[in-house]
Amino acid sequence: MRKLSTGAVMAMAAITLMALMPAFAASTPAPANLTMVIMHSNKLAGVQGKPGPDGTMHDAFVPSDLVVQPGQKVNLTVINYDDGQHSLTFTELKMNLVAKGGTFTKDASGKETGFTPGVTHLSFTAPSKVGYYRWYCALPCDGPTHWAMSKGFDGNGQDGYMAGYLVVR
Numbered sequence: 001m002r003k004l005s006t007g008a009v010m011a012m013a014a015i016t017l018m019a020l021m022p023a024f025a026a027s028t029p030a031p032a033n034l035t036m037v038i039m040h041s042n043k044l045a046g047v048q049g050k051p052g053p054d055g056t057m058h059d060a061f062v063p064s065d066l067v068v069q070p071g072q073k074v075n076l077t078v079i080n081y082d083d084g085q086h087s088l089t090f091t092e093l094k095m096n097l098v099a100k101g102g103t104f105t106k107d108a109s110g111k112e113t114g115f116t117p118g119v120t121h122l123s124f125t126a127p128s129k130v131g132y133y134r135w136y137c138a139l140p141c142d143g144p145t146h147w148a149m150s151k152g153f154d155g156n157g158q159d160g161y162m163a164g165y166l167v168v169r
Contacts, residue, residue: 031073032126037062038099040082044115045102047081050161058148059141061086064164068126080118082141088122089138090166091155096138097122126168136163 041049041057049057059082068074078099080086088097100118107113127133136157142148148161157163 029069029072031075032066032068033075033077034066034068035077035079036066038078038080038082038086040080042081042083042102042115044104044112045081045117052147052158052161054145054147056145056147058158058161059086059137060148060161061088061137061164064160065167066164067167067169070126070130070168071128072126074124074126076122076124078118078120078122080120081115082118083115084141085118085139086141086162087138088135090133090135092133093127093166095124097124098139126166130168133166133168134163135166 039047039049039060039062041047050060050062052058066074066076076097078086078088080099080102083101083104085101086099088095088099090096099120099122102115102117104112105114105116134155136155137149138156140146140149142162148158149156150158152158152163155163159165
């Protein structure tokens with residue numbers, strides 16, 4: 001039996017490692033860079049809320065569902081056209097993300113003359129388990145009726161308005 005030199009063993013190890021690199025790279029998905037917009041009837045910003053079944057406009061996250069891969073890093077930008085804060089509260093994941101509200105600009109008399117949306121950058125890692133993880137806004141909003149926050153068929157908040165899912169697949 002012939003003995004391999006140290007150099008030959010090192011070369012074989014390097015070739016094996018290079019062959020496995022694509023498998024290692026494929027197991028770690030690239031970060032997901034996603035954007036959600038919080039719609040709110042804001043005439044100064046030129047934004048409408050989302051029409052509800054009651055015929056009035058309501059606060060809503062658009063899109064309300066985020067699709068990611070297991071264990072993927074998620075960089076989420078939330079653009080909020082409401083002057084109030086909103087949250088993405090994931091009860092099952094014990095995670096609460098808060099998006100800051102926008103600000104009105106006023107003239108010397110105090111009259112609102114413009115609006116700058118709140119922009120919040122949030123980062124988290126998606127669960128490693130495939131599934132649907134429900135979120136809802138836990139901060140009071142959508143006045144005066146608060147319909148978008150009312151209990152939907154599957155929990156707090158109306159899906160497609162102030163509730164949705166993190167879809168891990």
